[in-house]
Amino acid sequence: MSTGNMNLTLQVWRQKNSKSAGKLVDYKLSEISPDMSFLEMFDVLNEQLITKGEEPVVFDHDCREGICGMCSMFINGQPHGPKDLVTTCQLHMRSFKDGDTIVVEPWRAKAFPVIKDLAVDRSAFDRIIASGGFVSVNTGNAQDANALPIPKLQADAAFEAAACIGCGACVATCKNASAMLFVSAKVSQLALLPQGQPERYRRVQSMVAQMDEEGFGNCTNTGACEAECPKGISLENIARMNRDYFTAKFASEEEV
Amino acid sequence: MSSLSKAFTSSIGRKYVMGLTGLFLITFLILHVSINALIFANDGGETFNIAANFMSHNIVVRILEIGLFAGIILHIIQAVMLTAQNNAARPEKYAYNKPQANSKWYSRSMGLLGTLILMFLVLHLYHFWWPTKVAVFSHEEHNTFHGIVAIFQELWVVVVYILGVISLGYHLLHGFQSSFQTMGWNHRKWTPVVRTIGIWFSIIVPIIFALMPISVYLGWIS
Structure with a gap:
């Protein structure tokens, strides 16, 4: 599925559950297509992790068309990454450069406890x-x-x-x-x-x-x-x- | 807790107190800077001293002064409580955050700017407020203009005053329009007007304040 030519270093927040402490873990990704969405890039990462027998990164996603509000990634210091008026699923890898290091963290707030990795409650x-x-x-016929x-x-x-x-x-x-x-x-x-x-x-x-x-x-x-x-x-x-x-x-x- | 006291201890209620005391302190600044500007009459402090003596001796002004200190203290207490809550709302910080992408540094640094202003204020009160209090209670003559000329002979004092009013300027640049937003006075016709007035207020008022020590130090006023 990897068909592009971008090489990236991801620093992803890994946290077992709400009680344990988390940390940033480095992952190298190669042959990423600039036309992939940010979540598709994460799908590639997770497939690699599964192939290697490692635990995949947990992240929230649902509609993947920018209307559900589930994809909650804090990317390079900004929620949903660097673009205006988009959710993470509508962010594409062409917004990054070959060789970039991308830091991905969960939403951080006391009221949004981390469930696991990038998924928050x-x-x-x-x-x-x-x-x-x-x-x-009252319910009934529409007016x-x-x-x-x-x-x-x-x-x-x-x-x-x-x-x-x-x-x-x-x-x-x-x-x-x-x-x-x-x-x-x-x-x-x-x-x-x-x-x-x-x-x-x-x-x-x-x-x-x-x-x-x-x-x-x-x-x-x-x-x-x-x-x-x-x-x-x-x-x-x-x-x-x-x-x-x-x-x-x-x-x-x-x-x- | 009654509904009214709940109104003042809720997140929005505390912000009302911040906004209203802030606006009150802004009205005080207008008075302060106007009286200060009288030294630019450059008449050996004659005009300025008439105003300064009125402000330090008039009974109504002295009662209002208590209100002013109450306003400052309330502004500080609310700021400390809000800041404590805000820090608690994010126990684990981001490893990589880029706040400059979406907000102004001075909007995010109101606590720091306020602390700098408070530190400056302690020195400022020691320089000018305390001597007038001593004069009022000992019934002695006090020439505030002579005090100004004496104090601004030292370069470090002039520099500290300039830094103080720069902090004030940035605090106002956020605070002026922010207090209107907090009170809910946001309107498509009026908000641009408020923002423009706020920017000019935050530039002009600190410049007039800064001109006092500069003018005295450079001997333009004596």
Whole structure:
């Protein structure tokens, strides 16, 4: 399957489980095609390791088309590598040079414990969603389209926030391991739409409380999350969440 | 804990305190730099001393001064607590990190810049705030302008003051716009205006501050 001409040195984080200490291990790879995705390059590495009877590198991946948010590799100091607006599966080896050394680490955050090697446990995000990132609507037939008038700008902003795939790159790159970009996208996508209004101020309080409980850090507005987000989620969402949280805590009478 | 006290101890609540005290300290800087600029009247300190004496003796200003110190202390306490939480949020650091690819060094170094400003502030208070307090409580005459001229004769003092205001400038470059973002005041029309004002504020204010020791040292003002 190796058909290219790139020779690479990989330094990959190997860690047995969440309890044991990990370390970077060097692997030499040759004849890598520049047209391979970064994950396909890892597939080549793992096939080599299996052939040699060694334990393959564990890493998360699923759709391999840039929409699921599973592939969580911290590549040469950046989540999902050097390219903007891509996940690891959409990063190709042509973004690197022959002879490069590439350091690959897992997301590092207290709230994202390493499961094994490059795979981390991101269920903290699921618990934040479960704490309020939903609307309580009755099931039944779908409403007619456009039954609820929503201004175009509003609909677009909600859609942009909803593009968040929950990959955790924002947490990974933030110097404080803060989850504010993720949580604010999930708060915003509902706060911007009429369906989200009844639970708007309860939701923001619950989700922020859960975010704090999970042990994520605090936002210092460096903007690193926005720069690294594969879906281009905007810092405007964090400001919106701060605004809603302020209104909820100081103006709403609902205690959460 | 009541909902209100929870509001101030949550991650976002602590940031509100940082942002609001920061904005409050920015308003103080406007006052401070405006009064300082009176020395450029170059009238032997006459105009400047009228303002300086008012600021050190007026009862309303002295009460506001307590508020100012409370603001500084609150800003520092919140910063220490937030930083401790932030460090705890990533117990194992990256072996290879490239933060310069996605953020500015001064945005990431607010704690360091703040510490430098605090160290400078200790010297600054010893130079100018403490003598006026002594004068107020001993009911003696105090000529702040003469104090300025005497203190800025030494080169190392001038250099330390310049380094102090450079730290302040970079702290403001991040802090000014960041406080608006923290308070949720982000708007497609207004945020570019806030950012532009923030950049100019962070450049002009430290330059005016730095011009004082430089002008005195070079003998432009006496």
